[in-house]
Amino acid sequence: MRYDGGVTRWLLHVDLDQFQAAVEFRRHPELRGQPVIVGGNGDPAEPRKVVSCASYPARAFGVRAGMPLRTAARVCPEGVFLPQDLAFYAEASEEIMALLRTFPGRVEVLGFDEAFLAVDTDEPEELAREIRAAIAELDLTCAVGIGDNKTRAKLATGFAKAVGKTGQSGEAVDPDTGTGIFRLTADNWVELMAHRPTGALWGIGARIAKRLSGLGIETVADLAAADRKALAAEFGPNTGPYLWVLGHGAGDTDISEPREPVGHSRSETFPRDLTERDEIDAAVVRLAAQVAEETVAEGRGIGRVSVTVRTKTFFTRSKQRKLPAPTADVDEIVQIALEVLHQFELDRPIRLLGVRVEYAML
DNA sequence: TCTGGGGTCCTAGGACCC
DNA sequence: TCTGGGGTCCTAGGACCC
Secondary structure, eight states: OBOTTSOBEEEEEEEETTHHHHHHHHHOGGGTTSOEEEOTTSOTTOTTOBOSEEOHHHHHTTOOTTSBHHHHHHHOTTOEEEOOOHHHHHHHHHHHHHHHTTSSSEEEEEETTEEEEEEEOSOHHHHHHHHHHHHHHTTOOEEEEEESSHHHHHHHHHHHHHHTOOTTTOOOOOTTTTTTEEEEOHHHHHHHHTTSBGGGSTTOOHHHHHHHHHTTOOBHHHHHTSOHHHHHHHHOTTHHHHHHHHHTTOOOSSOOOOOOOOEEEEEEEEEEEEOOHHHHHHHHHHHHHHHHHHHHHTTOEEEEEEEEEEETTOOEEEEEEEEEEEEOOHHHHHHHHHHHHTTSOOOSOEEEEEEEEEEEOO
């Protein structure tokens, strides 16, 4: 933790509250405090679309991200449904990240609504308060997790949101009160995390938690005490030991340098299943052309094409092909996507089609 | 009321070559 | 005639995250 100068390196994790809904409130102030549900085209009757973001009042009804819109409409009849406007949220996200970059430290963007800051300071809470105050100037709120590494900073944000909860609204509020900020380090890791299920860790989802459970590992403490060899045998030589490390709360102590994106994809779940070869082909042609055009417009070459097919029964498979040479030819990509598509049986009604490309230097 | 869309990374296993 | 390992490339699939 200590290095030249004797100032401590801290990782701060900044996470906006109910981001998409909060951004909508900026242009629809009359909706503040309402159970707003963002998703699909804003029609709660639209099938096969899900909630992207629910405002805290909507969450009080049980509405959650990922829930079908029609379910949300049922559990929250007075919900205000808004179409998802990703371009608008991207713009707001840029504004937030630009603001974060005005603070001392370096910024790693994690998504539309969260970022890590690596900063050398002895007063991380002070900085966190300043960040929350600045975000409040944008008519937005956020929680800030402070940690001695990224793992702990990220998890600290969860505690910050719990601490900052104010009754029904659930918002982490009031930059002056110090709520909405939490510090998680090696000092309080065991006290706060040891008894929690492994799935509480960032990087352990439902599947791995279940497999860990099969090994008798239920809690973070169990994971930290687990035999690394046994973990390696179950999860592989890299993932296994990494899980053990996670159990101890260890993680990167600096942000990652921005990486070049590795690929790009477009997919679509159809309102009704596709059964005709013509319409299946046409959809793949359309998706492939879109992905290829977007990729070429960015000046990138394409080295691999993959096609995903999901049937009515939610059976999902993908096939891919490496190109003989990188290309920026949209027609070539479309042709290859069609050829890959035709490697599938295509004898079942199709719910989703997707086309993905991987970048390659031309 | 069935289960979005867009990413990243890891692992297993077969083919192929030395 | 049979049998080695190691290394790399490629595809398929799984898992995680926001």
